[in-house]
Amino acid sequence: MAGRKVAVVGAGMTKFMHRALETPKELAWLAAKPALDSAEMKLNQIDCVVVGSAPDAFDGLHMKGEYLSDGCGAWKKPYLRCYVGGGTGVYAVAQAWFHVASGLFDTALVICEEKMSSCLPHPQAAFLTIFDHITEQPLKPNLLWIFALEQNRYMQTYGIALKDIAAVSVKNKRNALDHPAAQLGAKLTVEDVLASEIMAWPVHRLMVSPTSDGAVAVVLAEEETARRISDTPVWIQGVGWCLDTTYWTNRDLAYPEYVEKAAWMAYRMAGVREPRKEINIAEPYDPFAYKELHHLEGLQLAPKGQAPKLLADGVFDRDGDLPVTPSGGLLGVGNPIAAAGLMKICELFWQLRGEAGKRQVPGKAERGVAQAWGDLMQVGTVVVMGTREPV
Amino acid sequence: MSDRVAIIGIGFTSLQPSTPHASFKELMFEAAQKAYHDAGVEPSEIDSFVTCAEDLNEGLSIFDEYTPDQLGAVQKPMHTLTQDGLHGIADALMQIRSGIAELVVVEAHSKASNIKTPEWLLDYALDPLYNRPLGFNPHALAGLEMNVFLHETGIRAEQCAQIAVKNRTNALRNPIAAYPLALTPVNVESSPYVSYPLREAEIAERADGCAVVVLANEKRAHRAQSKPAWVCGVGFANDSATLESRDWVRAEYVRIAAERAYRQAAIQNPRAIHLFEVDDTYAYKELQHLIALGLYSDGAEAGRSVEAGETKPDGKMPVNVSGGVLGMGLTLEASGLYRIVEIVLQLRGQAGMRQLANARIGLAQSWRGVPTTSGAVVILGSE
């Protein structure tokens, strides 16, 4: 890695809510301020602002990034908004990483915000517009279709039972009970999940994350600045991202190749050769319960089709061998699209500094991986963070 | 390891008011093929791809879903910036300098002809609580700004009209421009007011097109088959998004961006730059942007410069030799890349009828249009 070393030195977030009173600008501010405060920094110490926010269609604004900019502290500053659908929350950290690693900026404020509740009659309806305008939209598809089609393929290919998938909801919603920002923490059983209504078979209601409003922010700094700000900076050891073909109906959805490629890009940079051994905590993207398993396999943390077994064996519990989604994830904390991915980065930040309170995984975790997914089953975005400086 | 980054290939379609023969994918494929051929690279060699696009310009949500295939970017690192193409150039430069990529492609296009309600689209960009309920045509924001800009700087409306004349006329020598016209000052001053004091003939019209740029680190640039155009400096910045708290006279976003770019390029006096391609979506903006670039100390000097023809192609400080946005057409987020195309052609000596005798360093500047205060600056040099 030729560029400078970069660390995360501060983090903050709002509650994740079904509907917030605050405007998108206000939500961004409510995340950015605590992030700066946690690093004991002022806005004039921030060199640039990177924002991540997914479809403009939800907040109800064209060029949403411009509207958000002053709520994000970008007044008279270098500013840009990056975007890869649901992958944005983790990708924004990669984007800010190269802002700083390149030498152009010493510090960066990264903010991800989403206010989905603005969209009436229901934010779900806006997802119609992500499908191909000519070959798909006339069929009136909805987001449930594409996830259900993939889940079916995944289950069929590897012989996975619905109860194995339901176990992800149980774990994540239970973990979320310990998260101060969580919208949907709950004590559930597998039976509860399977008894919930079928949305789009094989997807049940309790396997789906909600639409949410919320914002999250982190502060990045180059090495010297990071050490001045914090005794325990969390280093960005590797970043990776990968976009697959638009033609999702020409692909076998059973395995996310785009997550694997993004993961190896990040692992290579981080010097990780055996992910299952060298990663201590994983925060994969879990918009739907099966996705966590799907992504764990793409992240090389479970062999293909084997993630459900490892989950059933307790490997992925908070006190297991490889804690997965100790935060409670999208299923438990909430899913304000881009903010959700950055929430996972925050979780690693707090876990790796021993500051995750009731969610703290036992032992001395040194390295974690956060991953987000987006688009038409297309994008994998991965960040590896750790307590050891990159070489 | 060297820090230097260069543009080693450009590909672009000619600009037209509409392009019914091709979908956006097909325009992108055309521009990408040309760019990779120009750069002498295969897409498989490219490490990362950047698209500059806004969902609602396309009418598709999560637009990056639709970009990889026609650029050869399948299963590669690719992301979208909801920014102008010059922000994309800055992004590519940062990727290369960070060491994560050696070759990066930046793409942007416009299918503005497919947007049937363009003013409503801009209305949708206004603050929904404080501004939109007033129900005014978004061009009024430019009218308001032009009015106070003229008032504070002493620049006269006729001088702004001359910008429109210059740029539409310049476009006559640009084979890819969409709106070449031998415009006269009388034509401009008799065109109707859209939003006083802004006249219809001073507002750029939309055009369709696609541009693709290939950037490389120094090692790869030295192997390039065309003369590399070195990126000497980049800068980008925002002023306030909120109408009520922004600077209405000065283009602060350009001043801040330019300061960063000049510092990187070690340019003390911007008059050392040989050509400028700046945003002129509204004719007065060219002058506002030139002032923010530090080329004039005040409005009086800017006005005198226009009257003396200094910014014409044969003048001391050629501005928008390509025809600018007024002459070439407004290409949404691709506007900045078409500014880059002109500068690269000039640096290479490939600008045909428009070729300037002395073109070794050029500056491109973009603005994202109303209601934004977002802009970027890129300085390119032949050494």
Next chain:
Amino acid sequence: MKSQPEAKFVRGTPLDEKALKHGKTFSVTYVPKLHYAWDTGEAIGRYLAELKEGRLIARACRKCERVMIPPRMFCERCFRPTDEWVYVKDTGKIFTFSLCYVSWDVRRLKQPEIPAVIEIDGASPGMGILHVVKKIRPGKVRIGMAVRAVWKPKSQRIGSVTDIAYWEPIKK
């Protein structure tokens, strides 16, 4: 330095749906007027024209020898223009499917829609298109099932993917 925020430091004001409905909170409503007329271009233009004629058409790349549907003028693997038009069949196999009880605008449906990815006979393996399946009991749908397109009558076809009304199982 600072530890992670406790609950009281995590800000945000959850809004009750009732408060919004009963006007206890000010809000501004806006219906966007965003109209687009997308140029279909060469590939999809032809695809739609053929659908109107009751046919499915694909594009072939001679280099990688794939027959691709939906058609495109460029091969995304070889990065070169595709070479020729190839008619494919209007039969195929279900690659994956779902039974969806919620419409796109979030209404509950009594009878599920059956979206599916259908691998088209005559195109390369794995080349599927999105469409809907009907005329089968939801519990009977299987991955791998053979299906055929049911076309709208010619007079009702307009050059759209909905010129195929739905796909139904091929009875042996």
